Amino acid sequence: MDWDSNLERAIEPGWQKNATNQWGIPLHPLGELNPVDYAMLGRNILDMRIRLRGGHLQLLVVTCISYIFAHNLVRSVAMVLRHPRLLQGWCCLIQAGAGMLFGAHTMALAMPTGVSCRQVTWNIGIGLVVSSLCVSIVLLQKAYIVHERKRWLLAVGGLLLLGQPTIAYMLWTNPTIIVPSTGCFPVFPFYFPWVKLGLDAPISIFFSIAFLLVVYRQYRQFGSSAWARLMRDGIQTMCLVVFSNAVCMAIAAFEPFGSSSEMFVLVDWVVTSLLLVNHCTNLRATTLSSSPPTNHVLKNFSQIQTAATVRFHEPVSATCSSALHSFSAAPPLALDGVHGTLSARSAVVYYELVESHR
Numbered sequence: 001m002d003w004d005s006n007l008e009r010a011i012e013p014g015w016q017k018n019a020t021n022q023w024g025i026p027l028h029p030l031g032e033l034n035p036v037d038y039a040m041l042g043r044n045i046l047d048m049r050i051r052l053r054g055g056h057l058q059l060l061v062v063t064c065i066s067y068i069f070a071h072n073l074v075r076s077v078a079m080v081l082r083h084p085r086l087l088q089g090w091c092c093l094i095q096a097g098a099g100m101l102f103g104a105h106t107m108a109l110a111m112p113t114g115v116s117c118r119q120v121t122w123n124i125g126i127g128l129v130v131s132s133l134c135v136s137i138v139l140l141q142k143a144y145i146v147h148e149r150k151r152w153l154l155a156v157g158g159l160l161l162l163g164q165p166t167i168a169y170m171l172w173t174n175p176t177i178i179v180p181s182t183g184c185f186p187v188f189p190f191y192f193p194w195v196k197l198g199l200d201a202p203i204s205i206f207f208s209i210a211f212l213l214v215v216y217r218q219y220r221q222f223g224s225s226a227w228a229r230l231m232r233d234g235i236q237t238m239c240l241v242v243f244s245n246a247v248c249m250a251i252a253a254f255e256p257f258g259s260s261s262e263m264f265v266l267v268d269w270v271v272t273s274l275l276l277v278n279h280c281t282n283l284r285a286t287t288l289s290s291s292p293p294t295n296h297v298l299k300n301f302s303q304i305q306t307a308a309t310v311r312f313h314e315p316v317s318a319t320c321s322s323a324l325h326s327f328s329a330a331p332p333l334a335l336d337g338v339h340g341t342l343s344a345r346s347a348v349v350y351y352e353l354v355e356s357h358r
Contacts, residue, residue, distance in 0.1 A: 011175060011187060031118035031176035031184075034109045035059075038178045050180050058183035059110055061263060066103030068270050072096035072277045079280065088138045088280045095134040095273050098127045109184070117184030118176040124186075124266070125171035131269050132164050132200055135241070135276050139207035142234075146214040153210065160203045167196055182259045193249035193265070200245050208238035237279040244271040 011028065019026040030038075035055025042048035076093035083089055105123050108114040140157040147153055174188045212234045248268035255261040 011177065015175075025173055026175070027118060028175035028177055030178050031121070032116045033178055034111075034114050034116055035178065035183055036110065036112045036114070054179060054181050054183035055109065059107065061266075062103055062106040065266060065270050066100065066107070069096050069099030069103055069273065072273050073100055075277050075281065079277075087141055091134040091138050092277045092280050095131050095276060098130040099269065099273055102127045117178045120184055121176040121186045122168075122172055125168035128171075128196070128265070128269060129164050129168045131272055132167070132203075133161065135200075135272055136161055136164075136203045136207070138276060138280065139204060139211070143207045143210035146211055157203075157207065160206070163199050166199065170195065179259065182263070185259060185262065190253065193253040196265070197245050197249040201242050204238055204241045204245070208234060212238070233279065233282050237275055240275055241272060244268050244275070 015028060016026040019028060020032075021027065033041075035052060035058075038055070039048045039051040042051050072092070073096040076089065076096045079086070079089040080093050102120075102123055105115060106120050109117070109120060136157070140153065144150070144153045144157075170188055170192055171186055174186060176184060176186045179185050215234060245268060248264040248271070251257070251261050251264040
């Protein structure tokens with residue numbers, strides 16, 4: 001039988017009638033095997049080797065994926081230890097931890113009494129949802145903070161996130177089988193990759209643009225290199241996330257590599273995890289470098305020669321009061337969950353204005 005030509009035909013019609021059910025979900029008999037048990041069903045040694053080929057290839061890919069998730073986990077743990085109250089650090093840690101659990105769970109397929117292919121597929125469904133939620137929460141938090149915590153952003157974000165569990169539902173309710181070419185194989189509908197792309201891409205685009213609009217306005221106003229780095233990093237991350245989603249889901253949908261094309265769903269998960277950790281690390285570094293202490297800004301101001309005093313027609317107290325009110329009424333620059341300090345240029349203007357009216 002040519003498994004790669006049409007895997008849906010490889011599943012005999014009406015198999016649900018005699019299948020075991022769990023939580024109302026029919027379980028395909030081939031999905032309850034692992035590669036070792038599947039190989040033992042071979043007719044001879046050659047058939048057993050052919051049946052093991054896909055499982056060994058899958059184990060090699062999962063080992064590489066697990067290494068990347070382990071690297072992200074170490075960086076995320078360091079981020080959380082440095083800043084335990086930072087939400088984005090916990091999101092990176094949860095996403096990388098879910099990837100490590102997937103890797104460990106999948107490697108157990110090589111054990112004679114290990115987990116089944118169906119259990120691994122269900123684990124993948126949970127991991128994909130957790131990954132998308134973590135990325136969306138980080139993007140939502142950035143947009144929410146720089147927009148002065150407007151509630152409508154939370155409402156829109158909540159609505160966009162409601163559809164994420166659909167991915168796990170589709171992977172759980174569709175059968176999983178094991179084939180010689182690729183090992184464990186979830187037989188999902190042809191439109192599954194497009195559903196995942198339609199759920200992930202709008203969230204990444206919407207919240208990234210909401211964040212970048214504020215960053216761009218701050219950059220135009222203050223001209224700081226820190227704002228420029230934030231804008232450049234934000235644009236790169238948004239484009240790379242959307243590009244990864246689109247390319248990997250298109251490969252999974254059109255199957256140019258046969259049944260192996262479905263592995264690109266996992267590739268997208270890994271790439272997104274890398275981008276999230278790198279983005280959070282760069283964001284934190286840029287934020288800290290763009291927030292110098294105020295005492296460094298005002299250091300040695302008494303030695304600066306001032307220009308001639310500018311006379312105001314209104315009383316001095318009124319002018320100072322107006323200046324103080326304008327500075328206190330200005331919305332604080334907030335980034336990365338922490339209110340930024342006064343920019344150097346604004347601090348200088350404020351200091352000179354008050355000093356000139358003493």
